[in-house]
Amino acid sequence: MSEADLLARIRLIRSQSIGPITFRQLLLRFGSAEAALRAVPDLAARGGGRMPALFGEDQARRERDRVEAIGGRYLSIGQGLYPPLLAEADNAPPLLTALGDIGLLDQPMVAMVGARNASAAACRFARGLAHELGREGTVVVSGLARGIDAAAHEGALDTGTVGVIAGGLDNFYPPENERLQRAVAERGLVLAEMPPGTEPRARHFPYRNRIIAGLCPGTIVVEAAPRSGSLITARLAAEMGREVMAVPGSPLDPRAQGCNGLIRDGATLVQNAAEVLEALRPGLGRVRSQRDLFSAASEVPGFAGTTDEPGEAERRTVEELLGPSPAPVDEIVRLSGLEPGAVQLVLLELDLAGRLDRHAGGKVSFRQGE
Structure with missing residues (x-):
């Protein structure tokens, strides 16, 4: 893991509205934490919310320096030192010290x-x-x-x-x-x-x-x-x-x-x-028997690498299927009739905009007040 990649990963997971599942989906879609950071403002805007507060590079450097001063190191999901069985959990921490x-x-x-x-x-x-x-x-x-x-x-x-x-x-x-x-x-x-x-x-x-x-x-x-x-x-x-x-x-x-x-x-x-x-x-x-489970265990079907860009009609369809009660993502995909990648991208946009709550078992709901 290069210094630039580590700092970008620290910035991404410490940023507002970005949790373990969102972090993983951003990396799967954009390929790197640096590319994901560049994409976040546009994704949040399309989700109809305000730009999430991104963790600064200087803040990330200070955190990295503090970990090193303690004698610690980072373990990042998708890389060789990360515990392989933990990587299977859909909400596994993207970074461990x-x-x-x-x-x-x-x-x-x-x-x-x-x-x-x-x-x-x-x-x-x-x-x-x-x-x-x-x-x-x-x-x-x-x-x-x-x-x-x-x-x-x-x-x-x-x-x-x-x-x-x-x-x-x-x-x-x-x-x-x-x-x-x-x-x-x-x-x-x-x-x-x-x-x-x-x-x-x-x-x-x-x-x-x-x-x-x-x-x-x-x-x-x-x-x-x-x-x-x-x-x-x-x-x-x-x-x-x-x-x-x-x-x-x-x-x-x-x-x-x-x-x-x-x-x-x-x-x-x-x-x-x-x-x-x-x-x-x-x-x-x-x-x-298992190593480096990032792609195999965490890839959302139809999401990584998709080029689907949902339009306004598709976004409205997904939003209309959301409510205050948690609903399974696969049920939203089924009822919407849309490609899984398009649904996942809309949910990612809403998440980054602060309008979505994620729940255990792959369920989502509109954030209270939406």
Whole structure:
């Protein structure tokens, strides 16, 4: 990745109205971040909105310099160092900042998450399970939170662990885990989607959870209350087609209700490393066989390389099919009778104009107030 390309990618993803899906579609259509940046003003104008505020080149240089000063580096989607399994997710982060041993991303991985206010027994179990998985050559991925996350990292420090954080690489959250995060960076790997200097906010944690789930062919939940962040990670993993595993607990402990509910709903019950590896075996083979999935996994059918330029009538047709309730893009294509590339371009224009919301499952809606 050249300096110009990196700076353009930083500018693109940090710009207003450009999220992971929009970023990916812009690169697929225009071939480079630099070309996409040049195209954004015209696309937004055709979408009937104001020009989105573009991240400046000087701002991008300052961010790049700050990452390098920390000792970190960028991983960009579509390029060789980017985690291949994560690239399959349609909302995978276009840029990650990384501090530590990048080579861990080429090894088999499993996510382990659980309660922040975990019981002592559950923390001991998570620590021991992570250690055993590490001895079998599996890298343990977690979120550097209190409780189960911290125990999982501690158990796998000697064998390989990846911590995914909600803030920037230079932020330590929770503060009491600063020593652990530094140890993971020195002996394992820390990944962040947010730029340096970012303090995590509530909305950042689901973003982090999708990365944890996306990196791995399987996710283990050790202890979790209902409606916890750990269950969000498990749900995201299931939506990506990954294995969801849960450790059973006492029905008398509220912190076990989430895991027991997962098992009831079809998650794989696991009690030791051997059972985890057995459940992971099909997915681990799949990871080793796939590399550079940017085009294969993220290409929107009929979109990349299309020369379709929709006219006003086509734009009106697509807009009339949109409403406040999320609708699948493929349904909009079917009902409009238009080429997929033309529909995707109209949606891209509306997105850049700030008039479109994108939802999970490939659904879109008009932004509230439109």
